[in-house]
Amino acid sequence: MTRCVASAILATWAIATAAAQPPSAPPAPMKATLGLPVSTIEEPQPAPETKPPEAVSELALAVEAIGKRLTVLTASDELKLIIGGQIVGDFLFHSARPVGPGTPFFLFPGSPFGFEQDTFDAHARQTALTFLVMGPKVCDFDSGAVVLLTLYNDALIVDRYGILPIVAYGQLKNEDWRFAAGLQFDIFNPLMPTVLPFSYLYASGNSGAYRGQARAERFFYPTPTAQITITGGISEATPTILSSDFELAEDNGWPNVEGRVALGLGPLEGEGPAAKRPIEFGLSGVVGQIRNTVPPQPIVADVWGIGADARYAFSDRCGVQGEIFYGQTLGSYGGAVLQTVNATTFEPIRAAGGFAEVYYYLVPECLHTHLGYGIDDPADGDLAPGQILRNETYFVNLIWDVTNHFRIAGELTYRKTSFSLLRDNDGVGFHTQVMWKF
Numbered sequence: 460m461t462r463c464v465a466s467a468i469l470a471t472w473a474i475a476t477a478a479a480q481p482p483s484a485p486p487a488p489m490k491a492t493l494g495l496p497v498s499t500i501e502e503p504q505p506a507p508e509t510k511p512p513e514a515v516s517e518l519a520l521a522v523e524a525i526g527k528r529l530t531v532l533t534a535s536d537e538l539k540l541i542i543g544g545q546i547v548g549d550f551l552f553h554s555a556r557p558v559g560p561g562t563p564f565f566l567f568p569g570s571p572f573g574f575e576q577d578t579f580d581a582h583a584r585q586t587a588l589t590f591l592v593m594g595p596k597v598c599d600f601d602s603g604a605v606v607l608l609t610l611y612n613d614a615l616i617v618d619r620y621g622i623l624p625i626v627a628y629g630q631l632k633n634e635d636w637r638f639a640a641g642l643q644f645d646i647f648n649p650l651m652p653t654v655l656p657f658s659y660l661y662a663s664g665n666s667g668a669y670r671g672q673a674r675a676e677r678f679f680y681p682t683p684t685a686q687i688t689i690t691g692g693i694s695e696a697t698p699t700i701l702s703s704d705f706e707l708a709e710d711n712g713w714p715n716v717e718g719r720v721a722l723g724l725g726p727l728e729g730e731g732p733a734a735k736r737p738i739e740f741g742l743s744g745v746v747g748q749i750r751n752t753v754p755p756q757p758i759v760a761d762v763w764g765i766g767a768d769a770r771y772a773f774s775d776r777c778g779v780q781g782e783i784f785y786g787q788t789l790g791s792y793g794g795a796v797l798q799t800v801n802a803t804t805f806e807p808i809r810a811a812g813g814f815a816e817v818y819y820y821l822v823p824e825c826l827h828t829h830l831g832y833g834i835d836d837p838a839d840g841d842l843a844p845g846q847i848l849r850n851e852t853y854f855v856n857l858i859w860d861v862t863n864h865f866r867i868a869g870e871l872t873y874r875k876t877s878f879s880l881l882r883d884n885d886g887v888g889f890h891t892q893v894m895w896k897f
Contacts, residue, residue: 548893552577648782655892723736
């Protein structure tokens with residue numbers, strides 16, 4: 460799971476569920492979550508007298524800690540609002556000029572004259588604010604909503620500050636079903652590598668991003684330590700959160716259709732959207748169409764992709780995760796190095812790619828390192844002169860969670876981007892990050 464976006468929704472959800480009724484069995488894990496809350500809900504009821512004295516004492520301390528926080532007033536007594544987030548400072552050095560500045564996806568073409576390309580960026584665009592709404596029961600379902608806002612502008616690739624929503628959805632869920640609608644993470648290939656930049660290896664093998672979507676999930680429990688999740692949904696064909704270049708195309712009058720089947724094994728760990736099992740395998744797919752209006756007639760490009768993802772924790776301290784994909788017109792999903800169609804013919808671009816990551820906790824729940832590699836390889840014959848042939852990234856990082864509210868991290872990368880006609884480029888990057896969670 461991602462570390463930067465992933466801190467706030469998880470901790471916010473944990474505090475909320477600690478003071479409310481225990482939730483039903485949670486859905487399949489999402490791509491990311493965010494910070495610790497500044498506000499909470501009403502004071503919980505006293506613990507039952509039947510609990511042993513030790514449990515009563517622990518619960519009393521928890522209630523006292525929660526009671527010191529302020530309750531956010533809402534328009535209805537049935538709604539509870541939890542606010543959390545993070546303030547993030549990112550400092551990046553690159554020996555080759557990245558696209559975009561401070562959020563590297565790939566590299567600019569190399570200079571034909573050998574000019575220096577060193578860059579340095581310092582920004583706080585990963586700073587985010589999270590709102591978790593817990594609503595009343597609707598029939599047999601718990602209702603709720605999540606909103607996540609960052610300081611990016613109209614797209615992640617643009618080097619400007621603004622307000623960019625990454626997640627904004629409402630949901631109904633119980634032990635067997637979950638329904639959600641709004642701005643969500645893609646169903647297709649939902650894993651994320653643990654890296655520091657908000658680009659998360661998009662354009663380097665990580666496919667599956669964010670878009671407007673409606674989904675339904677069905678949960679089956681063959682055994683107490685096994686879960687099968689079947690997810691289906693319809694989604695926006697041309698989102699622009701990753702890059703505003705996708706505005707050049709339009710949908711062809713129908714949504715993308717996404718689906719995934721996942722098998723999770725082992726005891727459930729965590730709460731809410733971040734709950735997961737230590738072992739999980741998934742298969743996913745997407746189909747759709749986009750349209751480019753080029754005289755004398757529009758050109759329609761079919762969208763399709765198949766993906767596989769896996770996560771395996773060997774112990775509490777080490778594990779692996781990764782995903783692969785193959786398909787065409789997957790630029791808006793982070794595939795094909797963010798390219799959807801040939802720049803001259805507007806025909807679809809096929810691509811294959813994936814990423815793999817190994818992690819190890821040097822100090823449990825405190826100091827951990829992640830090592831990985833990602834590659835995105837569009838089909839050379841589908842590209843116009845000047846388009847990107849291949850992009851790959853190696854990374855290794857060290858993350859120190861000093862406290863539950865403060866983190867320091869560093870990451871070393873080597874990135875290489877190949878072009879048709881233009882000069883290839885490669886370079887080293889170093890990223891330092893400081894994060895305060897609230």
